Amino acid sequence: MTIKEVSEKFGISQDTLRYYERVGMIPPVTRSSGGIRNYQEEDLGWVELAKCMRNAGLPVEAMIEYVKLTQEGDSTFAARLQLLTEQREALLEQKEKIAATIKRLDHKIRRYEDAVKTGVLSWENN
Amino acid sequence: MTIKEVSEKFGISQDTLRYYERVGMIPPVTRSSGGIRNYQEEDLGWVELAKCMRNAGLPVEAMIEYVKLTQEGDSTFAARLQLLTEQREALLEQKEKIAATIKRLDHKIRRYEDAVKTGVLSWENN
């Protein structure tokens, strides 16, 4: 699969795909004899993983570390486990914050729905 | 309340507090005769709101727009309602993405827990 196809498949720009590879967020991609990227199944798996992690807001740094450990082989299972666990914690925390903010927005939205109907905003700080 | 106290109360740097005010993410803060910030209850409410929204990852831009509308008075209820609703949507989406990633991490973590015990990682792409 060419970089163009991968770009379209995942909705990630070619520049970003090259960037991910360059900084080590995905392992080196399979190349043709002429040095042109030819993404295999495994490469696609990495791209998909990277996209998922970045979507959730995980730092690029964490992904780079994970890829590095993976490439160092079976002796890094424990380190990878720890890394994943830490990142999971961070995501849970972030999810909590978002949930709290949504709750707050819901409350404000209800007040504004009233305000739009009645012309008066029920009082409360901001 | 001085900027120093507010900074400590909310865990936001003085620089950031001034930045928030400068860009309009919170309305102008009450000042002493000498021009020194003296945060009142209402100002604190705005700071707290700003912190909550930023914690959830809402763009500064959105908060600026909301503050602007608020200062334009009662004619902007509908616009404020729309803004809040949009931001709520964005947060819900982000929460979904995080939830999906957590699920995925959970799965990987289970595999690595096994791997650490047995020395073998059950196969699966990355």
Next chain:
DNA sequence: ATAATGCTTTGAGCGCACTCCAAGTCAAGC
């Protein structure tokens, strides 16, 4: 063979959200 297209690398540039710095002002204690 030539032109067009699309890939390659390297390195610079950008937008966001701060964060730091310089130079100056103010307020409180000695």
Next chain:
DNA sequence: GCTTGACTTGGAGTGCGCTCAAAGCATTAT
């Protein structure tokens, strides 16, 4: 009155995560 320390402003600098540009090589269509 003078020093100290916290405050002020305006503007420059930083880190992250891309994003773009320049210059050159490869592949395909004519």
